[in-house]
Amino acid sequence: MFLKHIAIIGGGIIGATAAFYLTRPTETDSVEVTLFDDGEGQATKAASGIISPWLSKRRNKRWYALAKRGAELIPELVHGAQLGSEVYEQTGTIVTRKSSEDLKALYTEAKEKAATTPAMGEVQLFSATQVGEKLPFLTTPPAGVFVSGGAKIDGAQFVNQLLDNAQAHHLKIVHGRAKFNSSGLITCDSQQVSFDRTIVATGAWMKATLAPLGLNLAVRPQKGQLIDISVHTKESWDTLPVMMPEGSSDIIPFAGGKLVIGATHEDDQQFDLTPTKTARDELLANAGAFISNLAKEQVVDMRVGTRAYTPDFGPFFGQLPTNPAISVGGGLGSSGLTTGPIIGYLLAKSVLGELDQDLSCYTKPVSDYLANL
Incomplete structure (x- = not known):
């Protein structure tokens, strides 16, 4: 052989x-x-992220075909490698838009795509109240589109x-x-x-x-930073969905009251891996738009990685x-x-x-x- x-x-x-x-x-x-x-x-290894490419604003057809196929492969890979729920969990994603008209258009787009994309699962239009029920740690929840097939992953x-x-x-x-x-x-x-x-x-x-x-x-390299925030809670948070707010940082809840917020997109830092106060404050402020009274003392970790981008x-x-x-x-x-x-x-x-x-x-x-x- x-x-x-x-x-x-x-x-x-x-x-x-x-x-x-x-x-x-x-x-x-x-x-x-x-x-x-x-x-x-x-x-x-610096990343915690979201598997939910279907409602991206990107209009690159090749990228979308690749990302769509990737979202279909990952559950199979997780099963085949016998990875645990601490690695990958399909909890759904909530995608937001700043205007009600854009949100309705997003919901229409989501329903159309879901009809031919089984991996998306169920699609629902949530009011701000319904989003707050799904994510009880939010003090100012936005309305959004819920996609049940979305998932969170620990890189x-x-x-x-x-x-x-x-x-x-x-x-x-x-x-x-x-x-x-x-x-x-x-x-x-x-x-x-x-x-x-x-x-x-x-x-x-x-x-x-x-x-x-x-x-x-x-x-070219791009620096990306994210923060882990500790939030006191009596709830397990094991099955909470992730939120992808328009024009802001993703909010990813993990078990034990950990929120991952991020990430930054810094084009001028090359391969620098130093966590910065500027990034911490920016990410904390982005999360603070939806969660009041967050303090810098709640930031328990910062992670830094270097992404690769093509022209x-x-x-x-x-x-x-x-x-x-x-x-x-x-x-x-x-x-x-x-x-x-x-x-x-x-x-x-x-x-x-x-x-x-x-x-x-x-x-x-x-x-x-x-x-x-």
């Missing part, structure tokens, strides 16, 4: 998902998978448990920063290794990862046109928890030779984001 040696560079949401699917038992060629990751600044737990699962199926993890030499071989800790196929998923750092290959990737804000993935043995996936922006898993899945299937569909409905060609140095 042929043994294929596969490398994954980057242990974020794309790399971890690819590792999970590459290490599944198979009746075809056996594989040996090595993942390289130094963990620095990883956006996924760090998601990645860690996927990698634990893959390690149980013989994934090898190397904790270090892997680099290419000009010949496309991987070096890490002064050791040079050759692989049959490589998946590169280094997020905002991918520009530097690909530079030794003579390629200039059009990707057109679209994710990209596929084989390098200059070296088909190397596949890449990135440019997730702020939708990484939704789009990352489906990209990891599709890349894994491609590497195994099991991909039987055209990817152009999900992404532009990788060449659109590359230039020779």
Whole structure:
């Protein structure tokens, strides 16, 4: 039986998902998978987020097709990897609009999409009172559209448990920063290794990862910060929905009275990972528009990560046109928890030779984001 040696560079949401699917038992060629990751600044491990792409204001059709497919895959992935409710929970989402006319239009859009999108579940138009009943910690609840198929996810737990699962199926993890030499071989800790196929998923750092290959990737970093707020409550909060207020920060309740608020979008901070008072105060004020009497003393944690953005804000993935043995996936922006898993899945299937569909409905060609140095 042929043994294929596969490398994954980057242990974020794309790399971890690819590792999970590459290490599944198979009746075809056996594989040996090595993942390289130094963990620095990883956006996924700093993130708690929402899986609910259907009512996004984004009008990029490729992005929507990808995000929609991602929202369908994640429950299957959670079940297959036996991830717990502390990682992922389908509690529904409440999406708001500032004007009543826009909210009615959103509800109409949601009903139309739900008719052909089973993953959305039930759609309801909620008054401010009904939103307050769903989220009792709100003191000034807005009206909104409730989508029962929406979910909340803990990025760090998601990645860690996927990698634990893959390690149980013989994934090898190397904790270090892997680099290419000009010949496309991987070096890490002064050791040079050759692989049959490589998946590169280094997020905002991918520009530097690909530079030794003579390629200039059009990707930029963006700093994102979020805060965890502790709220005294007698309720469990286990099944409370998340809220996505228009023009403000998402509010995500977790068990034990924890609220996650975020995240910021800071384009001028590059790879800086320092939590800032400015971000804390901004996020606290955004939450304070709906929850009165919040104090900075209730902020129990701040997390910082670095997202990757492309010029057109679209994710990209596929084989390098200059070296088909190397596949890449990135440019997730702020939708990484939704789009990352489906990209990891599709890349894994491609590497195994099991991909039987055209990817152009999900992404532009990788060449659109590359230039020779």
